[in-house]
Amino acid sequence: MRNLNRFHLNGLRALEAAGRLGSLRAAAEELGVTIGAVSQQVLKAEEQFGHPLFERHPKGLRPTPFGQEVLGYLGAGFAEISAGLALAERRREGVLTVSVAPVFASKWLVWRLQHFRERHPDIRIRIDADVSLVDPNASDVDVCIRVGRGNWPNVRAERLLDQLVFPVCSPAMAERLRHPRDLARVPIIREPTPMFGWDAWLGPNGLGEAILGDGPVFSDASLCLDAAIAGQGVFLGWETLACDAIALGRLAAPFPDRYATGIAYWFVTSRSAPATRTVAAFRDWLKAELSVGR
Structure with a gap:
């Protein structure tokens, strides 16, 4: 998993949230940051991937074919992380x-x-x-x-x-x-x-x-x-x-x-x-x- 060192976690979270919710505004509200911050994180992540992950439309974001593939893995990965953290919290409490x-x-x-x-x-x-x-x-x-x-x-x-x-x-x-x-x-x-x-x-x-x-x-x-x-x-x-x-x-x-x-x-x-x-x-x-x- 050394390739994880080449990507910022916040950028990956911004990608996953934007892809799942379909807009920068919704992603910003979920992550508790500004729309501009999410936009910059998405752009930087796309530069690191070397391919655009989204098509920009007036009504929001639409994943490219490449983006759909990457977002599928990111969504599954963050869901597993969330489930693991929730399990740890419940066992503690x-x-x-x-x-x-x-x-x-x-x-x-x-x-x-x-x-x-x-x-x-x-x-x-x-x-x-x-x-x-x-x-x-x-x-x-x-x-x-x-x-x-x-x-x-x-x-x-x-x-x-x-x-x-x-x-x-x-x-x-x-x-x-x-x-x-x-x-x-x-x-x-x-x-x-x-x-x-x-x-x-x-x-x-x-x-x-x-x-x-x-x-x-x-x-x-x-x-x-x-x-x-x-x-x-x-x-x-x-x-x-x-x-x-x-x-x-x-x-x-x-x-x-x-x-x-x-x-x-x-x-x-x-x-x-x-x-x-x-x-x-x-x-x-x-x-x-x-x-x-x-």
Whole structure:
């Protein structure tokens, strides 16, 4: 690796950031320097390579064919360095960073984390609640809890729990529902972009979504659940979303049948990261908690 001595690290960082972000301004903001400084570092690095790495356009930078090849290696290299540094920091601090959807975090996970802390007082959990699909190979995230079909590339994915759906509503409204056909006579609470439709539950009961009427629409499942608790209609919920409200008597499941959607919860980690004691401890605890009451 003696050839590294011929290149300045700051210049290589400027190249990688400019190529990944597509502009000098964005690279400057990420690196905490001026646009002029990034521009000079890029120019000097191009002189050292002896070839231009970017084509300059009014809307930003576009890598040349040579630049694409070099930037691919630089991106992979800095990602490995970042992952190594993050791992060292986490081991020093005893912190486990978990990326999880906000609905799962607020309705299920945060109410049970104290159980984990009691078993593992030496491990600190940092919850990153975001709807975006975090890449554990290129971030400081140790674990992702994802909902889907498990076909994500370049990660390890272990199935935790199949998602089973069933109608939920207030206890008072549940008294009006004796047969699935009765759903035609009550408001239906909906999300604008759900992962699955009512057919997942109605179909096995010989019915279709056409029988359902109108009802309020909310932007996420957490609000939908609160609306169901408030008596505004019936929502198609699932176990991790509704189980605590049902146990407290704030919510009811008027029908006993629960059906799979083909979607599951998955424990996702980087394919390249080594297995650690903290990750294994959290995985084992999570699987045990999810199995309670099933």
